[in-house]
Amino acid sequence: MKILVINAGSSSLKYQLVDTDLDKMLAKGLCERVGSKDSYIKHGADKDERIFAQYMADHEEALKVVFDALIHSERSTITSIDEIDAIGHRIVHGGNYFDSSALITDEVLQKIESLCTLAPLHNPPALKCIQVCQDLAPGLPQVAVFDTSFFQTLPPSAYMYPLPYELCEKHQIRKYGAHGTSHRYIANRCAALMDQPLEDLKIITCHLGNGCSISAIDHGIAVDTSMGFTPLDGLMMGTRCGAIDPAIIPFLEEAEGLTPAQINEIMNKKSGLLGVSGISNDMRDVRKGAEAGEERAVLAYEMYAHSIRKYLGQYMIEMAGVDAIVLTAGVGENCDRMRRLAFAGLQPLGIILDQEKNSRSHHGKERFISHDDSPVKIIVIPTNEEMMIAQDTYEIVSKL
Numbered sequence: 001m002k003i004l005v006i007n008a009g010s011s012s013l014k015y016q017l018v019d020t021d022l023d024k025m026l027a028k029g030l031c032e033r034v035g036s037k038d039s040y041i042k043h044g045a046d047k048d049e050r051i052f053a054q055y056m057a058d059h060e061e062a063l064k065v066v067f068d069a070l071i072h073s074e075r076s077t078i079t080s081i082d083e084i085d086a087i088g089h090r091i092v093h094g095g096n097y098f099d100s101s102a103l104i105t106d107e108v109l110q111k112i113e114s115l116c117t118l119a120p121l122h123n124p125p126a127l128k129c130i131q132v133c134q135d136l137a138p139g140l141p142q143v144a145v146f147d148t149s150f151f152q153t154l155p156p157s158a159y160m161y162p163l164p165y166e167l168c169e170k171h172q173i174r175k176y177g178a179h180g181t182s183h184r185y186i187a188n189r190c191a192a193l194m195d196q197p198l199e200d201l202k203i204i205t206c207h208l209g210n211g212c213s214i215s216a217i218d219h220g221i222a223v224d225t226s227m228g229f230t231p232l233d234g235l236m237m238g239t240r241c242g243a244i245d246p247a248i249i250p251f252l253e254e255a256e257g258l259t260p261a262q263i264n265e266i267m268n269k270k271s272g273l274l275g276v277s278g279i280s281n282d283m284r285d286v287r288k289g290a291e292a293g294e295e296r297a298v299l300a301y302e303m304y305a306h307s308i309r310k311y312l313g314q315y316m317i318e319m320a321g322v323d324a325i326v327l328t329a330g331v332g333e334n335c336d337r338m339r340r341l342a343f344a345g346l347q348p349l350g351i352i353l354d355q356e357k358n359s360r361s362h363h364g365k366e367r368f369i370s371h372d373d374s375p376v377k378i379i380v381i382p383t384n385e386e387m388m389i390a391q392d393t394y395e396i397v398s399k400l
């Protein structure tokens with residue numbers, strides 16, 4: 001079965017074309033900085049990778065560029081869209097509706113749409129991608145794989161908010177988490193690399209991309225995670241503020257005469273690395289600014305590391321220890337300097353980064369970066385949400 005996987009992130013669109021019969025990835029790629037003037041697509045097939053600058057105003061345009069690369073480019077992988085048997089989509093918010101992946105029907109689409117306000121940067125572009133696929137290939141089975149499903153195991157003490165109980169029940173206000181497909185994948189890979197059953201390990205998984213989240217996985221069960229009711233909660237991110245004193249919101253509404261929609265826009269799109277540094281939401285730019293000694297870039301950089309350390313500490317206490325800390329996604333996989341700052345001085349807790357291994361070039365490989373004597377292992381594992389999505393899609397579509 002040939003499955004196309006579409007992963008619409010907040011600033012990127014990743015895709016893979018997988019042949020499940022041959023157990024082979026046929027093509028993969030990434031549209032980066034979608035919505036910005038310097039957007040580009042990196043498309044790879046048959047060990048040949050090309051990068052070309054291509055303005056993509058939004059995810060809809062990005063997906064059309066992807067189909068062009070797969071079907072019409074010089075090194076196309078397929079000759080027609082009819083060769084694809086199914087499409088799997090990453091959907092960030094499944095609310096209380098979905099504790100596992102689902103075949104996309106009109107009813108499923110309506111539920112995803114009703115959750116758009118809870119994941120404003122993600123559910124809308126993902127819906128757009130589903131629509132584009134329905135238009136281009138009517139009748140082709142499509143599957144939704146939800147970021148939130150993995151966190152349905154959280155205990156109520158972790159997922160409930162201390163608001164009036166009736167209000168939470170009425171509006172289904174609870175912690176849902178996000179990036180679950182990524183946390184699920186890296187936790188499993190961590191156990192394999194440590195050659196121990198997942199059920200024997202306490203793992204903290206850190207997904208640090210444009211969106212960021214950290215999870216506690218205790219003996220194979222997700223017990224806590226930093227994202228909440230929406231993917232705005234938790235860590236400081238590219239454009240999102242993460243957890244802040246909630247009283248700042250009504251304060252700003254009054255002081256600045258802002259509407260709830262405006263304040264939501266500020267917290268989702270104008271905060272985080274971008275808001276603090278005033279330079280960019282992209283860690284590469286902020287890092288450059290910090291290296292050049294720009295004060296606000298240095299501050300943004302240090303706040304980001306501080307935010308990671310808070311959750312590491314919290315989850316070590318929640319699980320009464322940790323065997324491994326795993327890092328993934330754009331920043332987690334690539335930014336050695338941020339890792340150095342985040343793990344600085346943690347020797348007394350048994351967390352010792354190996355400076356040389358941390359800064360060694362890696363070519364996207366899984367690798368231990370903790371010192372050989374470190375009781376807690378630190379591991380970089382490139383995430384592969386697409387592979388998990390292809391597996392779930394295959395399982396659902398093969399039963400049709």
Ligand SMILES: Nc1ncnc2c1ncn2[C@@H]1O[C@H](COP(=O)(O)OP(=O)(O)O)[C@@H](O)[C@H]1O
Binds near residue numbers: 012209238283287329
């Ligand atoms: N070499 C690098 N050094 C530092 N940061 C990087 C590097 N490569 C990518 N990043 C960061 O990763 C972020 C994107 O991460 P990714 O996981 O691809 O994002 P998304 O959240 O859109 O899925 C970029 O915004 C950038 O900040």
Ligand SMILES: CC(=O)OP(=O)(O)O
Binds near residue numbers: 011122210
């Ligand atoms: C949920 C989320 O923030 O996703 P991404 O990191 O892909 O933006």
Ligand SMILES: [Mg+2]
Binds near residue numbers: 009
């Ligand atoms: Mg992502």
